[in-house]
Amino acid sequence: MATYTTAAGAEAGLLANLDYEETGSLAKAKATISAGRAWLILRPVSAADQSSSLTLSHSEVRAIIEDARRYVASNVSTSASTTGVRFLSTNEGFRR
Secondary structure, X not given: OOOOOOHHHHHHHHHHHOOHHHHOOHHHHXXXXXXXXXXXXXXXXXXXXXXXXXXXXXXXXXXXXXXXHHHHHHHXXXXXXXXXXXXXXXXXXXXX
């Protein structure tokens, strides 16, 4: 998992992983959550520079995080069951 120390780094991580649905990547969805959470912490709600001001949309990033969480939740059980290793014991049809 990446560690984000700047808002620009968190934003780059967020943008780099937003294609998790198109690529079917659970790892990218989890990285989206991490980058989004870092972005929320590192970015102010609003910023002003002389006469111009910029209001950042924390609600949009929260929505992205929730979408990624739903994607992870819906895909964890299916990927875990298809990639898991099964061990047979003598009680489960193993021939003696």
